[in-house]
Amino acid sequence: MSITAQTVWNNCLEFIKDNIQPQAYKTWFEPIKAVKLTDNSLSIQVPSKFFYEWLEEHYVKILKVALTKELGETAKLVYIIKMENTYGNKQPFTEKIPSSNRGALKSQDVDVPFNNKSPELRNPFVIPGIRNVKIESQLNPNYNFENFLEGDSNRLARSAGLAVANKPGGTSFNPLLIFGGVGLGKTHLAHAIGVDIKDKYPEKTVLYISAEKFTQQYIDAVKKNNRNDFIHFYQIIDVLIIDDVQFLSGKTGTQDVFFHIFNHLHQNGKQVILTSDKAPVDMQDIEQRLLSRFKWGLSAELQNPDFETRVSILKNKLYRDGVEMPEEIVEYVAKNIKSNVRELEGAIISLIAQSSFNKKEITLDLARIIVEKFVKNTKREVSIDYIQKVVSDYFQMDIDTLQSKTRKRHIVQARQLAMFFAKKFTKASLASIGSQIGKRDHATVLHACKTVDNLSSTDKQFRKYVEDISKKLSV
Template sequence: MDVTAQSVWNNCLEFIKDNIQPQAYKTWFEPIKAVKLTENALNIQVPSKFFYEWLEEHYVKILKVALTKELGESAKLVYIIKMENTYGNKQPYTERIPSTQRTAVKAQDVDVPFNNKNPELKNPFVIPGIRNIKIESQLNPNYSFENFLEGDSNRLARNASIAVANKPGGTSFNPLLIFGGVGLGKTHLAHAIGVDIKDKYPEKTVLYISAEKFTQQYIEAVKKNNRNDFIHFYQIIDVLIIDDVQFFSGKTGTQDVFFHIFNHLHQNGKQVILTSDKAPVDMIDIEQRLLSRFKWGLSAELQTPDFETRVSILRNKLYRDGVEMPDDVVEYVAKNIKTNVRELEGAIISLIAQSSFNKKEITLGLAREIVEKFVKNTKREVSIDYIQKVVSDYFQMDINTLQSKTRKRHIVQARQLAMFFAKKYTKASLASIGSQIGQRDHATVLHACKTVDNLTTTDKQFRKYVDDLSKKLSM
């Protein structure tokens, strides 16, 4: 390392540090390395094109002032892009930006025309051709801790979320994985964490994204040969929130790139928040090395709310909407809509709409009418006991035989079908399904589901079993 180059750069950094936010300095200037000084041109090394473009876009003026103080009016700055070993490539990729494309810090050369740069912006949230590459959080401010009511079903997840929001990256809840069935508030809680962090720590870069969108962005990055820039973009996030992480299932490329992003964030004290409809132990086709990282922090389950919590949720919604409703009506709705919060609120909205449009008073009778229609139109969730009874009757055996340890082929297949349909039609975990169907473990249930999928495509008779049982269970 050239001592003169280093000393010049150190003096520049002292000036820059006094004139920008500490978090911005840490993110954008600490990773830079001084390489050499040739006449009045200082060569510095940056980790990606995205990094170089961001410096040009946001910090070129302060760089000009700092370097001019050190080297005079004829000072120049040359970037060397050196892609570090971010995802397992054996050799780092190095590109020296030619003098025609460099950011020169002479007064007449400060503002390089935008079309001289690579027009492909590396922020995957920005439409190509748009100049502004500011990172927006993608958060919904309507989701907050205040309107996420606490109950026995969500206490652990809510309190852990508040702890993370108070001290992102500074608790043992990293990553924080929130899991549970549809409509129980996973997305709400994930947004609430991000919103609270932005309020408490405005200098932190917070980003919410669905796993599906993350995957689409990664595919685009691969197509455009921008994988390094994609990785670097996500490595500069302070708080990364990924919703529905089970969507990564079976997508080996996405899992690989997320593995390296996750490692970088975790090792640098950044906070990762994930949501999933399954516990890590029940996720299928997710690499073991990724699952092990999901388990590093805390996995907090959101369960179906109990009666008291459902009543509180309804009363809170009515209060926020400025609607009054008799207590017996609220309690009737809460008693009869049990599946999830989304359906609970949907029923109360339907009730208010019927009352308003038809100019009817909100009574218990109207509530019964609405709830009856609502429940009828909602997919019925069958129990594991019911599934075992249907499968046993179909194969003309009793439930004890179905659950027995025998290895007779027709009984094993019946048991595997019961496990398959329990996973398909209930929200129970694999461990819970195995426990109720003959005291098996989750691995046995996982094997059963894969076996049923395979036999359905290769065995006509077995496919008929699946079709017949599907009709019986969906009646």
């Protein structure tokens, strides 16, 4: 029986799985595909340059041991990088690299940026007419890595941020896109990277700006016929940090100018850091050529912190504020406020304030009162599990049936409705929604949402389903 690439790779994976953390295995090894086996050389496909570099940096030893066990001492590993080129291009970008060969990678095609030279670069952050060559970074030094605590929910994003801070423009994390829901620390991490770069490389020009302010500056530049000055200003930045990049949605002029600025910075080895409330695949009304570039580097998700991380965040906050609090109270707050870091810290500040103003001791009873008010005043975030339960109950079926592979029309429609409401009521990515509702991919979820929209406008009965379930979820 002849062995195949898949057989060899499966055996390697069994060995690797037993020797690394489950989360690391899921992140770094599940996306890899075995491509071909030639003599003693195994070719594997990885989704980006970033993946290749990370594997070579962190897992080259275990890969060597696993492959040697399968193919002997002369075993070779070849990476095939297949980068998603997003929607428009049918041909993927690929490059073959033998293991431990750090040769230069080909870059994708990019548009030529503006080349006109302007005698004077105008800084949008200074008052017109006052010349100021120093560009203020607009960074908040209070947002640093020291008080951005690491946990399972943010480890990848934080590690990538540290790598960028150590070598801005010199890693594959360019651009680095940090995405996640409200209050999970996107802005904090973006500032922390900038602050660290300024500490390590004082000569570099670092600039933090919100996408909203960037857009307003561009509109002003067009009105004053200073578009080229605007472009030239941003082209001299070494590290550009744009917060809430999803704000560019639908703004074609701003997207176009950002596209040229991005190309210039990227081609010249400058670092771009972006934050967004959603993954690139979920961004609406952003040009495909921009989305493609967002995927060149790393998209790292910030998720809701787990219990241990929430406890660490609270303890760190109390330590920084010089406040002592019994362990059971810290754990009570952490256990009951799960939504995000901002609300978690808000609750502890409220507790300290109540205790201080009313000269009351911080007790578990006081914590219960504060947390109860806090949770009541905080908009409840509906979970995907809860949505599936509501939809299943409405159609009188169990969740296993909803998630099943059956193509029966009423079950398919129930599943599509669950996906539609998961997209509407949660911050989860399409891929995450698909994974939780019957292990589907993001394209299935996208199709489900479009189908629900279409049926709602053409089918009276289906529209009633949508209205009924919407009421149940909004209660």
